[in-house]
Amino acid sequence: MTKDLMHSAELKDLVREAYSSVVSDGDATATRLYAEDELAGVPRSAREFALGVGNHLRYADIQLGETILDIGCGAGIDSIIAAHRTGPAGRVLALDFLPEMLERTASAAAEAGLDNVETIEGDMEAIPLPDDSVDHIISNGVINLSPRKTRTLAECTRVLRPGGRFCVSDFTIDEEDLPPEVLTHPAAWAG
Numbered sequence: 001m002t003k004d005l006m007h008s009a010e011l012k013d014l015v016r017e018a019y020s021s022v023v024s025d026g027d028a029t030a031t032r033l034y035a036e037d038e039l040a041g042v043p044r045s046a047r048e049f050a051l052g053v054g055n056h057l058r059y060a061d062i063q064l065g066e067t068i069l070d071i072g073c074g075a076g077i078d079s080i081i082a083a084h085r086t087g088p089a090g091r092v093l094a095l096d097f098l099p100e101m102l103e104r105t106a107s108a109a110a111e112a113g114l115d116n117v118e119t120i121e122g123d124m125e126a127i128p129l130p131d132d133s134v135d136h137i138i139s140n141g142v143i144n145l146s147p148r149k150t151r152t153l154a155e156c157t158r159v160l161r162p163g164g165r166f167c168v169s170d171f172t173i174d175e176e177d178l179p180p181e182v183l184t185h186p187a188a189w190a191g
């Protein structure tokens, strides 16, 4: 994390390119990660573009009325599950830097009859939200894609209210375990 093996802007372009051309795997990822009762009320379009790596929502203590931030919402599967849990008095701020992903989330939320999912275009390293404005941060398979993870985590700390919660699924590796040619390989980073 402390080494700058590739330029940040170049890495973000690689990630944008990878996720703007991502293809659906049917609902293979969704059914591997989530139970049928968790998927109830999640439109097929969101299930078919589930790109997460785990199921942190099983551990996230989401309360009625809370404001949730979903970092890197993708096609919206976690945002929709979270919006069901907050109820109409709460809201989910679905952040992604790709407009096409935000369109998928907005359309899936509309199909699910939810009007408490708000899409936000932005970068996780500069979250366009005020300080102390969020009760709970969720994220699935996204923070590993940040070239500046320390900055992303600092942004999470800034936008979370005091006592707010952070519950994510992600990959970690020890840099020492991988050679530089793998650490700097575009497909390895974006994938």
Ligand SMILES: C[S@@+](CC[C@H](N)C(=O)[O-])C[C@H]1O[C@@H](n2cnc3c(N)ncnc32)[C@H](O)[C@@H]1O
Pocket: 012, 015, 019, 049, 050, 051, 052, 053, 071, 072, 073, 074, 075, 076, 077, 078, 095, 096, 097, 098, 101, 122, 123, 124, 125, 139, 140, 141, 142, 145, 146
């Ligand atoms: C692996 S997908 C996960 C999507 C979603 N969380 C899910 O579980 O299906 C990664 C998502 O993060 C978004 N993303 C990657 N880098 C980002 C950044 N710097 N800021 C905001 N979103 C980013 C991508 O556009 C993509 O939608």
